Amino acid sequence: MKRIYKNLIGAVSLLWAFGGYAETTLCQFENTDYSEISTYDYWDQSPFNTGLLTGQIAVVDNPYSDDINGSGKVLAFQRSRYGSHLYGARIDLTSPIALSPTPQYIHVLMYKPVAGRVALIGLGKRNDWAEQPATTVQFVTAATKELDANKWVDAVFSVYGNDAAELHSIVIVPDVDSHLATETDYVAYFDEILINDDSQQRFTFDPYPLNFEATQEKTRNDRALQSLTFTGNMGASYESNLASERTVYVNKTEATPIELKVGEAVNVSFDYTGSWMHRYVYMDKGNDGRFDVDIQNNVPTASSDLVAYSYLDGYTSTGASASNDTSSDPPAFTIASDMKPGFYRIRCKVDWDSSVAAGNPASDNSVVSNGGAIVDYLANVHRDNVALNVVARMCEVTAADGSALPAEIPFGEDFSFNITMDDNYDITGLEIKHGYNHDGEEYVFGNRQWKVETMELEEDGLITIPAEYIDGDVAITIQFENKPVSVQGLESADGLKVVAGENQIELISDEEVSYSVVHVSGACYATGTFAGRETIALPAGVYFVNGQKCIVR
Known part of the structure; x- marks a missing residue:
């Protein structure tokens, strides 16, 4: 069979x-x-x-x-x-x-x-x-x-x-x-x-498929999508200029995401040159790489990824009657209050009476021939606060006022905190992972889930993470190194300096110098001659460099 x-x-x-x-x-x-x-x-x-x-x-x-x-x-x-x-x-x-x-x-x-x-x-x-x-x-x-x-x-x-x-x-x-x-x-x-x-x-083999090639150029000069604007009743504001785009499909998912809050009512305005065309908004609520459409009684269901439209089979997405000659924007749609925070793909489409997210495929009225357009964005659906996790070793970390760090911090605001390094260590910077689903892949179906940023620091104290990094859950790892330790008795003789780090030592000398590295047990780990910098990987323990004591952690 x-x-x-x-x-x-x-x-x-x-x-x-x-x-x-x-x-x-x-x-x-x-x-x-x-x-x-x-x-x-x-x-x-x-x-x-x-x-x-x-x-x-x-x-x-x-x-x-x-x-x-x-x-x-x-x-x-x-x-x-x-x-x-x-x-x-x-x-x-x-x-x-x-x-x-x-x-x-x-x-x-x-x-x-x-x-x-x-x-x-x-x-x-x-x-x-x-x-x-x-x-x-x-x-x-x-x-x-x-x-x-x-x-x-x-x-x-x-x-x-x-x-x-x-x-x-x-x-x-x-x-x-x-x-x-x-x-x-x-x-x-x-x-x-x-x-x-x-x-x-x-x-x-592709997520979010299209019914035409993604590189398809526009075929009409009398119709064009000039811009899209998102506004919400809780502060959402986003404008996208599309006037210079030459293709029917435009991928804006690497641009700054649209910030939408759970429970927010969102309006999408289409600035479109041309009449008698209809407007559609999709949101991949399942983050599964496709836009599923479910319309019942002329209204999208709660699970439908088609969330708003100005005309479909004689109705708007609120179930109101509509004429097919409309050039109106679709009604507002609401982000569910229980929606999981994360990055979601939003698709906006200008087309003729078609719920198909990939574009009307009818050979006599395709989205390409009717002068339509499709644009994809990422939306950052968030709550008031995001989770905070700080990995702190060889230091003490507190809130800016000296209290214990909170488990959550406000979304989209600068965050300041104190770092006090232990006596034998210097701070070198921070690794900041921000976004959602930190344990998963960075990209899912072409949608970025998180980013990793680094901040170089020369001293500890009060540190401020900029608001642009607080766009989702935040994980901060404090990076450090051992304070430099000079080998006694050799500084004036040949300028050899030893910097003990984690599982390594770094030898520094302006002039060529010989060295030997011996474990406290008597085992010789390294010998040689160098000038400049030399890094030697070592297990944690106590060593003697040219006879002088050095501790590797």
Whole structure:
């Protein structure tokens, strides 16, 4: 029995499955679940249509069985340099599929050695036109994204037609970029063909997928997103200038995060040139690398990642009726009071009547062709206070007023505290880890979770951590070194100085000098001659350097 592995985590990096949509499987190729297979060329003078050449197509054993597609049989098709750019594998269906003006999505699992654009041709007829051949072209549509080479990829095609139109055959075209050179004939493989209402790939190697290439440039000059502004009733204020951006998608997740407080009501204002376009705001509440949409009774549920919109199927996100000619901003959305503090990805989208976070994929009204835009940010969802942890060795640390350090400190404010080093140690600096999930990875699905900063210090006393580092939980490690210790009797003779550190000593001399390092037990650890600086790693203990005592901790 055929199996597509839709819930793998670990076996394939960043593999995500999308489900929950009613779907019909068209072909799996384990059995003869098709009427006929053949080759097809849209060009009527093709040698494959005139009879000069015979196309190569067959159901074969899966040559690239893996965790994505472990099925036994697949459809193999030889792409030929003698075919046109719309030459492909034709599959006659066992039962016709009804088309409608509302887009549906045909998914084809595909493996080919050449990256690039692929297409789907639909052949069929109107069921109310008895004389129309069932081979009439109903659509020619490109996949929503270019496909990578040498791995199984889910190609997704938006298909639609008249209410009376029926699909009897599909033609999968594995290369539509150009006519192929002599050396570029190849075999492509197809499998697990189905139709549903989901525009998302069944799996993707990328978090937060798009229905177009991330580098896609704008195609219209009459419509453009100029800026986005976030304001909240608890102080949130953030403005992002986008006027100079040339691509449909903009990634701002490395910019300063938007600071939002739990319980805050947030308004997002879109400065957009152009009318009759709709505004959408998403927030990945689960931090799982995708935007899940759940709308019930025309209102987003509490778990929905689509949190605000100005128009969707005749309504705003508050459930109020709306006209599709609106250019209004979406209603405010509220950060749940029990939301866990952390960094969350926010996506803002201008599009036409589409809840799809990846952008409207309809070939006649895609987010690219309709002049839309998609912008991603990071939001810092926080409470009034953040956790504080200080790792202090060889020193005493207190609050600025001399009291014990608190377990929490105010978010986004300077923090001052006292450090008093022990007699034999000097402070050298601080390591400051700030953000969330300190025990996890620095980046999760491309979203930064924490940063590590260093502050160099020459003396202890009152220390102030700037507010920009208090943007989440804070862990401070105090860095130090042993005070320099000169070897008695050698300073005036040859200038040798020894700095005893943690598990090491550093020898310093302006002139070339010989040295020996002997453990108190009598074991000789090092001898040599040097000028300048020499560092010697040693276990903790008591040593004699050129006969003089030195303690390594």
